[in-house]
Amino acid sequence: MPETTPRYARQIRCAPIGEAGQARIRAATVLQVGCGALGTVQAELLVRAGVGRLIIIDRDVVELSNLQRQICFDEEDARLRRPKAEAAAARLRRVNAEVEIEAHVTHLTPENIRSCVRRADLVMDATDNFETRFLINDACVEAGIPWIYGGVLGMEGTVMPVRPGVGPCLRCLLPTRPEASALPTIADVGVLSTTVTITASTQVTLALWALTDPGGVDCAVRALDVWTGALRRIPLKRNLACPCCARREFPSLEAAGPPPDHTVMWARNAVMFPPPADPALLAARAAALLAAGGVHPNDDVWELAVTDDAGAPHTLTLFADGRALVSDTRDPALALALWRAAMNSPDC
Ligand SMILES: [Zn+2]
Structure with missing residues (x-):
């Protein structure tokens, strides 16, 4: 046996x-x-x-x-x-x-x-x-x-x-x-x-x-x-x-052309952005989230709570593999605007 x-x-x-x-x-x-x-x-x-x-x-x-x-x-x-x-x-x-x-x-x-x-x-x-x-x-x-x-x-x-x-x-x-x-x-x-x-x-x-x-x-x-x-x-x-x-x-x-610049996660109600082409940008993005009042609850994640112009709350999440996720929206333009506002740096 x-x-x-x-x-x-x-x-x-x-x-x-x-x-x-x-x-x-x-x-x-x-x-x-x-x-x-x-x-x-x-x-x-x-x-x-x-x-x-x-x-x-x-x-x-x-x-x-x-x-x-x-x-x-x-x-x-x-x-x-x-x-x-x-x-x-x-x-x-x-x-x-x-x-x-x-x-x-x-x-x-x-x-x-x-x-x-x-x-x-x-x-x-x-x-x-x-x-x-x-x-x-x-x-x-x-x-x-x-x-x-x-x-x-x-x-x-x-x-x-x-x-x-x-x-x-x-x-x-x-x-x-x-x-x-x-x-x-x-x-x-x-x-x-x-x-x-x-x-x-x-x-x-x-x-x-x-x-x-x-x-x-x-x-x-x-x-x-x-x-x-x-x-x-x-x-x-x-x-x-x-x-x-x-x-x-x-x-x-068959990846047709370059990878998409964003993915709308419909069931998650979120928009995801792929890792930056330059891996060195990850550290700059993490630092920008922390400088804006974000948290780093574990080795894999940085997070920042924000609100949009209408007062609705969103969470910006940066993963250690470089992906960025903006929650509570399926609008890529709004997600990108929130992300850029949080980065507050042309290099990010
Ligand atoms: Zn078949």
Whole structure:
């Protein structure tokens, strides 16, 4: 008997897992993109289930409004503005020291996604936007790695396992990416914590299935309503003319022109600016935020609270990787004006 058997005994007793399945789970590397609502539940369950290595990528810090549903975090994490990936990793290492946990505080881009995906046996979607999901889809289909879509809104959750070359991929259903501005977000209509946990649980169930019996996974979409208890299984077919999984076109991976000068984070209600071309500017920007009355609550973050001309509050956040984030607006012009006002220096 393996030394770790008592820890996983109840899981191993489930017929589809068994000792052989547990060994496959133990040997697996899972990449989890995002560590917010869905991500904290996924990570907790995957680590307790005994995956070998969990790689967590998240670009944000913990806020008080996260605690209602993001189960790895506490008030101290929010007060210290800990990066979500690192706060989750610290907790998860206490949950299961057998699991190797990597935390990356960064933004997934066409430039870095291939190297991340190719290290994984499976990718978990814990994002809140289609831009990143299309990146995941294209990178996973290109590399032939399964991934598990998850989305939540209000009382409703949707889950879809993607098995490249076997079942439909995201572009089979949506050949082009929907405009973020046309979609409702949880910042607008809210979400219940129970919607999050049942949706993430469904994703992790499919992850365990994919790791233990890759050829058997049912590719149907699961649509659930936590309020009414309705659960629908929707079988879908591949689009044999799909630009991605049939014609092998991966538009999300092709960076068209220079990187965007900003990203509107619709579900987060924030605007993000990429790192400066000159890395030396990071220190100048950090100093400018502190000079304006900002705080440096941990090694990864500088923050400054400001108000706009209408008196509305915003938070300016500078990350150690050089990204800048302006919260409580989706207006890039306002975000840039607030940022420049805080910098108070032509060099920033
Ligand atoms: Zn497809």
